Amino acid sequence: MAETPTIGWIGLGKMGLPISSRIAAVGRDIAGYDRDQERIAQAASGGVKPAATLAEAAGRDMVFTSLPDDRALKAVALDGDLFAAMRKGAILVETSTVSPGISAEVARAADGHGVAYLRAPVSGNAAIAHTGNLTCFVSGPRAAFETLLPVAQDFTRAQKYLGEAEEARYAKLSVNLMIAVSAAMMGESIVLARKGNLGWQDILDVLTNSAVGSPMVHYKAKSLETRDFNSTFSCRQMAKDLDLIVGAGHAAEMALPLATLTREIYGALIGRGEGETDFIATVRLAEWLAGLGEPDLDTNDGRLA
Structure with a gap:
């Protein structure tokens, strides 16, 4: 060559x-x-x-x-x-x-x-x-x-x-599994804090400045400051990757309970019309399940708008 x-x-x-x-x-x-x-x-x-x-x-x-x-x-x-x-x-x-x-x-x-x-x-x-x-x-x-x-x-x-x-294929699926589960956890964490009356920006500051403040948390917290859900990687794409992850796990004869549960979370988001929204829309699903509306960003309010 x-x-x-x-x-x-x-x-x-x-x-x-x-x-x-x-x-x-x-x-x-x-x-x-x-x-x-x-x-x-x-x-x-x-x-x-x-x-x-x-x-x-x-x-x-x-x-x-x-x-x-x-x-x-x-x-x-x-x-x-x-x-x-x-x-x-x-x-x-x-x-x-x-x-x-x-x-x-x-x-x-x-x-x-x-x-x-x-x-x-x-x-x-x-x-x-x-x-x-x-x-x-x-x-x-x-x-x-x-x-x-x-x-x-x-x-x-x-x-x-x-x-x-096929080592590189398993590496990519492993990374995407961590991203998907992290997004699901981040959604629930933020909404739990809102239920405890923390302000929107306050909980984002807590997450980014704590032991869980990974590069992904920092990256997504930045877009969540303004509730920007424009897709960098959509819920539908994440669901597709989770299907690959669960399939690879089954082929390897291993259980993937977190991957399976997270796939259902993205299935729910797609069912609610969020398929083309960014994968961090897990926050929106958690808010809906908790009976919360969108926070008032102007007042740093974590409660119902």
């Missing part, structure tokens, strides 16, 4: 668009494809070469995919023409959050076509993807990882190699 590989990017959605544009901004030769022509045009405005077909994007040295779920990955990699269009000796870098099962199927197909397959799910959200502050977990052939590393450093601040098989 060339010292500076040509890059193809398939899937220019919430994550794929800003990441591919960032790669283009550092001067790399990258061509992008999406079924949505408007997304291709947006990527082109950021320096990504438009690919007229999936095969055109796939016929490069290193091909990234950024797809929404197992079904989309199956359609592209197993039922579609991805591997037929890829060069022997090329590297496929799959960045999506998908199940270990479908990923293992893709690995077998890649091996059959002489393609090195890297599982490289990214951690972070679309709001920070353009900043280069994502992280990625990678598993697959070590030599392919070494080739990927300079490119990964263009759009991530940390890269962790974990092994030859």
Whole structure:
């Protein structure tokens, strides 16, 4: 493979668009494809070469995919023409959050076509993807990882190699399980404090300045100060990931009671019309279950508005 590989990017959605544009901004030769022509045009405005077909994007040295779920990955990699269009000796870098099962199927197909397959799910959200502050977990052939590393450093601040098989998939699901359960706990904690007559800002200050003040708590407390529930990662997306987590647990013959309960919380949010709201809308569900309305932010009131 060339010292500076040509890059193809398939899937220019919430994550794929800003990441591919960032790669283009550092001067790399990258061509992008999406079924949505408007997304291709947006990527082109950021320096990504438009690919007229999936095969055109796939016929490069290193091909990234950024797809929404197992079904989309199956359609592209197993039922579609991805591997037929890829060069022997090329590297496929799959960045999506998908199940270990479908990923293992893709690995077998890649091996059959002489393609090195890297599982490289990214951690972070679309709001920070353009900043280069994502992280990625990678598993697959070590030599392919070494080739990927300079490119990964263009759009991530940390890269962790974990092994030859599906280790990166389990790492991403483990991280997302912690995020989901933390969001559920945060919702209940805030509402318990409101029931105890704490002001809205007061309980946020308590959480961020206590032993539980993790980076996620700080990050979400900032948006909760103004009750900003615009989605960085939606309740529906979190429910999808929890389905993957519970499925992976069942396949590993282990119980995941917290994951299962948290999935029901997100199911309730979706049922209440909050599917496209940010995943921290767990606060809203907890308020509803507690019989509370929205607080009056102008008075720092934790009681009914």
